[in-house]
Amino acid sequence: MTFTKLGALTLSTALVATTAFADSHVDRTGWPENFTLGTAGQGGTYFAYGSGWANLVADELGISGGSEITGGPMQNMALVHTGEAQFGMTTMGPAAESLQGTNPIAPGLQMTNACAMFPMYQTPFAITVLASSGIETISDIPAGARIGFGPAGSTSDTYFPRMMETLGVEFDRRNGNWTDLGGQVQDGLLDVIAFAAGVPTPAVSQLEVQTDINFIAFTEEEQATIMEEFPVSPFTIPAGTYETLTEDAQSVSMWNFTIANCDLPESFVYEVVDIVMSDNERMQAIHGAARATLPENWDKNNVLMWHPGAARWFIENAGAEISDDMIHGN
Template sequence: MRLRTLIAATTTTLFAAAPVAAQDHSDWPENFTLGTASQGGTYFAYGSGWANFVSENLDISGGAEITGGPMQNMALVQTGDVKFGLTTMGPARASRQGNSPLAPGMKMENVCAMFPMYQTPFSVTALAASGIESIDDIPDGAKIGFGPAGSTSDTYFPKMMETLGVDFERQNGSWSDLGTQLQDGLIDVVAFAAGIPVPAISQLEVQTGVNIISFTDEERQKVTNKFPVSEFTIPKDTYQSLESGSEVVSMWNFSIANCDVPDSLVYEMTKLTMENNDRMVSIHKAAQSTIPENVDKNTALPWHPGAARWFRENGYEIPDSRIQ
């Protein structure tokens, strides 16, 4: 049974886009569901807030559904079980190529990009009391939490750790559960791949001392050479535990829609999101990167025609060959 968090459109916002009530909504669904990820992670916080924002402004009720994250969201959007979702470029590319572990051989070609979200840093966190201050410090056989099974973190981080010579016991769970397990000493490390600040880390560092571990230059080079990630610095002011920026790697996130969703609905959703960044940042700080200038970070998915129309109208180039 699905666990849904339905968010009613019951309030009024000062950030409304151009009125849409007078437009033809006859082909719009009565409501929509957005696939996010586990509670305690950025996807759920960002996605719940975005669904509420859309509901407030576009006269359509929406909700955020707890899922296994980017890989599962690709499958749910492909099949139409949910019409919208959040994903990262690595799982998106693998899913389109038929390499999803959730549906081997199924080429998920009816999933379209809507707008850029933010970069997902891959970061490692341990309790300060553990003495683990670097990846080299992680002891052989350490229990490492990699997030929900099938998530971006679970798909890529174990392979990254193997590339860096770490011997570990793999653990899965929601980010909030893994944070609790780390605090209780049931696991040694959590390998987070989520937009920053990660709610579970922010909560942890209020309750206990944590080490947010950077990659060395050599470690970052090994990882970027082998995986679809790039270098990234977690700013010092992201967490109170950081004394300086944390050097890690990251992967881009995009919102997605089933390609059969009406163009006019996707156009209005994209317009609302791209033209109200202050409101998006109030939902989650990671949305500072939810801006149209990052349209070129989509390297894996075709564009939904409704989204492409907004970007083109506002001077951003999207070739015809990239539109579904």
Template sequence: MRHLSTKLLAGTVAGSLLVAAAAAQADRSDWPSNFTVGTASQGGTYYVYGSGWANLVADELGISGGGEVTGGPTQNLALVHTGDISFGLTTMGPASDAVKGESPLAPGVPMDNVCALFPMYETPFSITALSSTGITSISDIPDGARIGFGPSASTSDTYFPAILETLGVDFQRRNGGWSDLGGQLQDGLLDVIAFAAGIPIPAVSQLEVQTNVNIIEFTEEEMDTVLENFPVSEFWIPASTYSTLEEDARAVSMWNFAISRCDLPEDFIYEVTKVTMENNDKMRNMHRSAETSIPENVVHNTVLPFHPGAARWYQENGYEIDESLIN
């Protein structure tokens, strides 16, 4: 009799499992069968981060997904908005432009099918000059100074010139790769380099070895002006970043956020957000910048609406999302 009861119990349990599995499968009926994450060029942080994140989500949720090489933040916004890709990575500056219909890829077209998912990491804006120039502050930069702003159309080249103009700096604009600009600074062909890049910046570290440099910080008043006029956040460059620094230097940074199509299923995005926010150890293993990919940093998005699925996860876990910022 006991043997028969065990069989009946086993059958009941098996049946329950089948019902649960069927229910789970039914819940996924409107999920996409695969997804793509728009990143940037190979070899950059976006490509490594985005591909790693795509693999994590694909493995945890059991669907096919991967990273795709793109033109970076601005193009990712456009590709997500049009539905060509499901997910992308972007910075708050291009996101702000896209929402207002000021994207250079689609002038006059507000991108309203782009929703925020989670915070990634910060891109600091920092300024470097040779000590021999005597430039120790932004106000010291002479009129007509030759300033290197990085690759053309990069985040640095898009926003740093406008930031310096707002602070009253008159300059001649120069573009190029960071290493090339570092060489020009050392040779006296540039007066200043305005970087928007992850720290430590290899070009600055190399300059420190070869010559004396000044890492120029924003004054508190300059920082407040920039915060008021641009989609950036307060940032401190740790003194340990460069041998030149004796104490932390005041700067600003632009946050990077992962984005998705707003029309993706809420349950799907809830699970994507859950996997990402509850596995920071795995995120850090794919790229060390993911140490700031934590829910506490969700407050740094004030530009894009959050996907309802992402917002639900944050709210369920005690993180406040303003209702006006939920799509």
């Protein structure tokens, strides 16, 4: 099966670096002349965060690089595994399914050639509605509500419908990029947006500027039910994350990691990780979710094999204890 036209990918950014790479002594044998990073749809955190670090890395290394709009974590696993994209961004749930061969993009294909590179942030699952809807809790969502779950095959679309079913919500499932879904809920074409994305999510920030919205938190019982059924952890969206979020909101989350094709040169991936992980303030300037892009969060990966270059960086610089059997090629 070929992924050449997988998902009708659209090149979203062509980022050409002009800065000479400072560490000219680094062995560049086998390095690619350019790179592509698979992100997700516009209006989501993956797109903003990914485009930013792709630009940063291209500039620092002095090579051409860019980001592509994709269907998100599931598709990124496929693209990186096949080598159509050098890098991608995924969530632990979709990563586990891809390794098991249950990725819906290519059922039966175990995508073992996508390796962990560095931790990004947690993706909370949250619900947004118009304030005028009168919906204030999950139990208020009426049967048959039109719920937008994000791009098809995304983390949100993969898990949130199952979560809603587990909580007894009956719905009409809709898909689209976050920006479009925000417009649809504002126009009355959708009743609810159930999003899984790093916070603050650009589409939600834009929506609250244009209209009054409610954030629907999980109750403790709902949170516990979801944690029993799905590979998620408890998460609190802090008050003030959005202007209209005046109280902490209980949620659940999955960790996100960047991934690299396992066949990329060790020295290349090492330098990419070094650029991203060595200056967190610079990463937070790209997107606020990067406050969790910290070396100590290397241990949040318990699914993917590590790329040798990434493993070496975390062992040398973060005191990571990564066993040999979790490093690709060992």
